[in-house]
Amino acid sequence: MRQSIRLAVFGSLMVLFAGCGVLDNPMEWFRGGNQSTFDVKGPVARQQLDLFYVTLWVTLFIFVTVGGVLAYTTFRFRQRPGDSDNPPPAQTHGHPLVEIGLIAGAVFLLVIIAVPTVRAIYDIYEVPDDDDMLVIDVTAYQYWWAFDYPDEDVTTANEVAIPVGRKVKFNLRTFDVIHSFWVPRLAGKIDMIPNRSNWLWLQADEPGQYWGQCAEFCGESHANMKFRVFAYEEDEFQEWIEHQRSDALEPDDDDELAVEGADLFRRRGCMGCHTVQGTGAAGMAGPELTHFGSRKTLGAGMADNTEENLFRWMRDPDGFKPGNLMALDPQVQNLTDEEIEALVAYMKSLK
Ligand code: HEC
Numbered sequence: 001m002r003q004s005i006r007l008a009v010f011g012s013l014m015v016l017f018a019g020c021g022v023l024d025n026p027m028e029w030f031r032g033g034n035q036s037t038f039d040v041k042g043p044v045a046r047q048q049l050d051l052f053y054v055t056l057w058v059t060l061f062i063f064v065t066v067g068g069v070l071a072y073t074t075f076r077f078r079q080r081p082g083d084s085d086n087p088p089p090a091q092t093h094g095h096p097l098v099e100i101g102l103i104a105g106a107v108f109l110l111v112i113i114a115v116p117t118v119r120a121i122y123d124i125y126e127v128p129d130d131d132d133m134l135v136i137d138v139t140a141y142q143y144w145w146a147f148d149y150p151d152e153d154v155t156t157a158n159e160v161a162i163p164v165g166r167k168v169k170f171n172l173r174t175f176d177v178i179h180s181f182w183v184p185r186l187a188g189k190i191d192m193i194p195n196r197s198n199w200l201w202l203q204a205d206e207p208g209q210y211w212g213q214c215a216e217f218c219g220e221s222h223a224n225m226k227f228r229v230f231a232y233e234e235d236e237f238q239e240w241i242e243h244q245r246s247d248a249l250e251p252d253d254d255d256e257l258a259v260e261g262a263d264l265f266r267r268r269g270c271m272g273c274h275t276v277q278g279t280g281a282a283g284m285a286g287p288e289l290t291h292f293g294s295r296k297t298l299g300a301g302m303a304d305n306t307e308e309n310l311f312r313w314m315r316d317p318d319g320f321k322p323g324n325l326m327a328l329d330p331q332v333q334n335l336t337d338e339e340i341e342a343l344v345a346y347m348k349s350l351k
């Protein structure tokens, strides 16, 4: 008995703390976190959150009512000393009023949940008819994301920018297995299924950095398949687009390390898998790197884009991000530390 109580307490604590992340401000624990669906910043996520609350309150009401009646009758009518000497109480079957009342009550509660649910399904599914709408094509790969802006003629990877206050339609496709597109504070989740195109729309109400995450198990590094959405004011967004459209910067002549890195990038097979616009490198198997030096993250939102992390990434791609497909390439496996330092300098110069 004592053993099972201990197990139950331990088990509940595990469940209680299972979803915890590290927060900058612990007072925010009840709604914080970069992937919190409670701290919403756009109309789609807000509608999804409202729906969650409607369902929560209705089910909480049912839980308290049913649990309350059960607790009351259990205590009120429990067996007392001497009861077993009395004859059993009169047995009855059914009570039309109670039964009809319970059915009507259940239907009423389900309708309360159904009306906003059906409305939300249509609102979220139907992309609003909007001249201002920005369209972004997303392709999911194990374990990273490609973003194309067909009207702006821009391609990037793992970090996607959107303008604040404008609706954005994401066309969702997968290159390999099933993935799922999720930006917890803005919208989600929609699956990306082989040979099918799906879509999702969203809008950010405030500038900021929003975390994205693949939400369908897709292999070893599924948990590391993240991305970032940057919501900018309109003029800043246009600047970003202009910059993305431009060719990659040539490394400075006096930055010898970066010049050597650019050369290694050609000779060591990197260009076979990566695109660096304006240099002839046009590989498609990995994220495009034209402006990689100006990105905040490395490894599909997995780590900060620092020189130390980049070094570790190229020293041992599979150790850094298990299952990552870059690690399969023999040329990548045989880089010396000096070569890696040069490549890091080149990557960093691609502002
Ligand atoms: C076999 C194809 C292949 C080769 C060759 C290759 N890469 Fe990669 N690279 C990838 C893939 C795939 C990813 C994405 C991995 C992931 O995040 O799961 C990647 C990711 C990267 C990233 C991180 C990009 C980001 O947005 O996070 C950098 C930087 C990079 N590669 C640099 C290089 C360099 C430098 C070389 C040459 C030494 C190289 N790659 C060779 C396939 C390749």
Ligand SMILES: [Cu+2]
Binding pocket: 178, 179, 180, 214, 215, 216, 217, 218, 219, 222, 223, 225
């Ligand atoms: Cu995944």
